[in-house]
Amino acid sequence: MSVSRRTFLTAAIASTFALPATGRLLAQTPQPKMPRNAGIYRFKLGSFNLISISDGQFSLPAAIFAGNATPEELNRVLKQGFQSETLTADCNVLLVDTGKDKVLIDTGSGSLNGNTVGKLLENLQQTEIKPSEITAIILTHAHGDHIGGLKGTNGLTFPNARYFISKREWSFWTGRSIKLPKFKGPEEMKQQAIDIARTQLSLIRDRVTEFEVDKEFLPGFTAIRAYGHTPGHVAIRIASGDAVMIHTADTVHINTINLWNPSWKPIFDADPEMAAATRQTILAKIASDRTLMFAYHFPYPGIGNLRDREGGGFDWQPVNWQFES
Ligand SMILES: [Zn+2]
Secondary structure: OOHHHHHHHHHHHHHHHHOOOOOOOOOOOOOOOOOOOOOEEEEEEOOEEEEEEEEEEEEEEHHHHOOOOOHHHHHHHHHHOOOOOEEEEEEEEEEEEOOOOEEEEOOOOOOOOOOOEOOHHHHHHOOOOOHHHOOEEEEOOOOHHHHHHHEEOOEEOOOOOEEEEEHHHHHHHHOOOOOOOOOOOOHHHHHHHHHHHHHHHHOOHHHEEEEOOOOEEEOOEEEEEOOOOOOOOEEEEEEEOOEEEEEOOOOOOOOOHHHHOOOOOOOOOOOHHHHHHHHHHHHHHHHHHOOEEEOOOOOOOOEEEEEEOOOOOEEEEEOOOOOOO
16 A cells, blocks of 8 residues: 555544544535434334434545455445445444343444544434433444443443443453554554543443353343454344344444455454454354344444355345334
């Protein structure tokens, strides 16, 4: 990658992923605003009532999701997907009401990542469920766009929740020294990820339950090993009776380029090789088992199925929007 290309990517990532968009709006003349579209989508899984809640969306350079693809390869695939060099990644927070627990999987960006995200609380209001009614928060991993919403202006955003995170993820980010030798992104991006994880996780130190993979840690919820994106990143299997759905968290990011080429490596993975192997394994199983899938960064509401694609990779089949839930 050339120096100027790297500089451009670094700046683009810094301005969208992590740093507040200070000053960006100053030069714009105010435009009359249309009301935003709906940010909640209700559906059922067995006897559980679920809501996909939008935290908003990022616009990011496509190249960061495909660090090992040549510009020609990437452009060809982007064209196939009717996409440009800037991609949209949604942030879909899942709320599961089991009847006993009100569980939120991840918390969005909060105030960490600029003003196109951090919409979870605003959209949660439409559900008429209050933050104080959330009884459990499952954290799939400790990146800012998943744990930024732990804290609001008056302390913890979800004051009555218990917090669940994989033992491996918790130990890694709260350990004495954090090393990410295989991380391929810019150094400042790495440092920022470490600072965010440390700061945010310290908020829940007294309320956290660390879970093991492959064991039900909360009725209906079992973690699946999905290491690589971060050292202890997990997918979550949600089951009610015979109905099953897999929340893949950040096993895969973009529903076109990363599904069609699971070996393309995002530059922000802790261990890109391991993440790519994880992606292939988990997605292949979801496709062959025909399991319903929920994807944090796919187009809202992020619910659908996978099928094997001729020549390798997978195709995304989103569920039809249901007006009656
Ligand atoms: Zn993410």
